Amino acid sequence: MNSLSANDLAEQILSLLPEDGAPVGHRVIRTMLARRLECRIDPNLYFEAVDQLTKAGIIGRARGRGGSIFLAGATDEVVSLSPPEPAGAWNEARLMAPLKHYLENYFGQSLDLPPGSTCIVADTSSRGPKNGQWARPDFIFISIMRFQLLPGRQVDVHSFELKAEAGGTVQAVHEALAQTRFTNFGHLVWHVPFNSKAEARLPEIVNQCERHGIGLLIIRDPNDYQTWETLVDPTPKNTSPATIDAFLLSRLSAEQQNELSKAITER
Incomplete structure (x- = not known):
């Protein structure tokens, strides 16, 4: 791709739009382009391509949060991607505890890991550097x-x-994809109640x-894990071990880092 x-x-x-x-x-x-083309995307070349599409009226540009682009004419207006939730609904904060329990007790079983494997679950929603989108x-x-x-x-992350x-929007999928620049597999977990x-x-x-x-994991009833269903399995990403290692150092607690090191080195 030179x-x-x-x-x-x-x-x-x-x-990709x-x-x-x-x-x-x-x-x-740019992350998705780099994954698809298996090469670094030069920022100058990228914005030259964006400018071409913008001048041709094919795409539109939105400002704020690093900027974004969208297909022009696809909709009459850009609507809110995450409408307000009705009162009493399961918001993300409330869903965190059921998801943590699922990951600690059920997700490993779905991977069919060999005997003697070790699993570590970490809440990284508020831990680590704030720089970088998603x-x-x-x-x-x-x-x-x-x-x-x-x-x-x-070791898989x-x-x-x-x-x-x-x-649950297309942007949510892109968020999950962007996070795979630090991990081997990415998943979107979406609460879609019955009806x-x-x-x-x-x-x-x-x-x-x-x-x-x-990967796509659907939650029907947060309190009934038999209603949780994996609709799409993820494919592995070619994230470098050095990138993953730096990510884990910034996200895991000292106790979790010790647990990981022990699981890797013990005989």
Whole structure:
């Protein structure tokens, strides 16, 4: 991709923008481009491509929070991506405890880890540096696997972005994707109650998750784990071990770091 031109990049940008006109942040688009093209995206070349599309009237630009772009003419207006939740609804803060319990007691079983594996769950929603857009997953799940014949350990890090009923949007998928720049797997967890109007958005969210290799876990009843369902399995990302290591150092407590080190080094 050394001969990548602004025209080539413009075509790739268009293929990543949601058809419903939802805005996507510049940093997220560049992350997705880098994943797809397997190369670093030069900022100058990227904005040259964006300028071409903007002048042609194909895309629009929104200011604030690092800036974003969207397909022009896809909608008559840009609506709020996360409408206010009705009183008494399960908001994200209230959903955190059920999700933590699920990750600690059920998620590892779904991975079918070999005997002797260790799992660590960490709430990272408020821990770590604030710099960088969408750099704080709500939870991370770390699996340390040991095998009977092969030496060493395999460490996989999963990130989880939690959304309440009103928050399940294309942008939520992009948030989960952006977080995989620090992890091996990314997941979107979305509360969609039975008979919810949000059900109408489910096909598009499933499609976007499959397109970007993001796992999708649906919560029907937060108090009944038998109603939690994985609709899309994530695909592994080629995140460098050095990046993951630095991320874990900034997100794990000293106790969790010790637990991880012990699980990796013990025989």
